[in-house]
Amino acid sequence: MESDVLVVDDSAAIRKILQRVLRQTGMAIRNIYEAGDGQEALQVLDRQMVNLVLTDINMPKMDGIQLLAAMKGAAAWRGIPVVMVTTEGGEARVSEAVRLGAAGYVRKPFTADQIKEKLVGVLPAAMLS
Amino acid sequence: MNLKDDVVQSLSQAVENVFSTMLGVSVVPGPVTFENGAPDAHDGVLSLIGLAGNWAGTGCVSCSPVVACRVCSHMLLTETTAVNEEVLDAVAELTNMIVGCVKNDLERELGPLGLSIPTVVFGKNFRTKSAGHAEWIVRRFHWDSDTFEVRVCLAPSERAVALQPHAVGPLNQVGV
Numbered sequence: 561m562e563s564d565v566l567v568v569d570d571s572a573a574i575r576k577i578l579q580r581v582l583r584q585t586g587m588a589i590r591n592i593y594e595a596g597d598g599q600e601a602l603q604v605l606d607r608q609m610v611n612l613v614l615t616d617i618n619m620p621k622m623d624g625i626q627l628l629a630a631m632k633g634a635a636a637w638r639g640i641p642v643v644m645v646t647t648e649g650g651e652a653r654v655s656e657a658v659r660l661g662a663a664g665y666v667r668k669p670f671t672a673d674q675i676k677e678k679l680v681g682v683l684p685a686a687m688l689s
Numbered sequence: 690m691n692l693k694d695d696v697v698q699s700l701s702q703a704v705e706n707v708f709s710t711m712l713g714v715s716v717v718p719g720p721v722t723f724e725n726g727a728p729d730a731h732d733g734v735l736s737l738i739g740l741a742g743n744w745a746g747t748g749c750v751s752c753s754p755v756v757a758c759r760v761c762s763h764m765l766l767t768e769t770t771a772v773n774e775e776v777l778d779a780v781a782e783l784t785n786m787i788v789g790c791v792k793n794d795l796e797r798e799l800g801p802l803g804l805s806i807p808t809v810v811f812g813k814n815f816r817t818k819s820a821g822h823a824e825w826i827v828r829r830f831h832w833d834s835d836t837f838e839v840r841v842c843l844a845p846s847e848r849a850v851a852l853q854p855h856a857v858g859p860l861n862q863v864g865v
Binding site: 576580618619620648649667668 | 782
């Protein structure tokens with residue numbers, strides 16, 4: 561099963577790294593879409609159905625927590641797994657993300673294995689084969 | 690150990706961790722210095738991130754254009770020889786990760802801290818000035834024959850001092 565993924569980060573460097581890492585995970589990926597903040601991410605989601613969202617938290621305009629809340633509040637997007645990939649490691653932020661329904665949390669700096677490990681726990685096996 | 694020691698230790702671990710994990714290289718920490726007042730004029734790339742909360746301050750990474758290009762090349766696996774938007778973005782993200790790690794460590798002691806969006810400057814003979822009067826903790830790192838510098842200043846914010854005058858003190862007086 562081929563998947564479409566949305567990567568949300570205000571750093572083009574991190575978006576590029578995550579794209580590379582995703583291609584190394586073994587996921588059968590059809591498209592990787594990018595957004596530089598939460599608002600852009602919602603615009604992408606309006607146009608494209610995706611199977612997974614990886615998002616940073618600290619971003620201008622709309623942060624990752626607000627994006628997560630918006631997705632979980634919308635019936636069309638509620639079921640999409642959202643993994644936070646962020647430097648924000650504070651207990652309060654992690655708890656808030658979990659409470660809002662984040663499927664996983666990876667702290668920067670990260671290795672490809674850490675991302676893969678998190679996705680294995682989050683995605684259906686069919687998406688990883 | 691006091692908070693100043695904690696910042697030094699956290700900073701060193703953060704830099705080594707970020708460089709080894711994201712760039713796949715080792716860096717060697719140099720001596721730590723403490724500086725007051727405005728830094729000397731800069732040449733090259735300077736990336737700044739603000740910290741806010743009961744304690745407030747700034748974290749920054751400064752390096753030569755050569756080091757900035759090396760950071761970008763290693764991080765993105767591309768050959769980069771001139772400072773461009775991609776290079777500045779890579780240095781900004783490097784700073785974000787380093788200062789973010791320090792922030793996460795210090796939050797256990799200082800309570801929640803916020804992190805701003807990074808700002809990166811590239812130029813020659815420019816000066817920066819922080820509005821605060823806190824001492825800078827400065828550590829130089831060696832990466833092969835190149836060097837770069839990471840500095841942090843942090844002080845009780847005026848809001849926290851006004852609310853709890855006895856809860857916070859100078860950087861070297863807060864114990865763990």
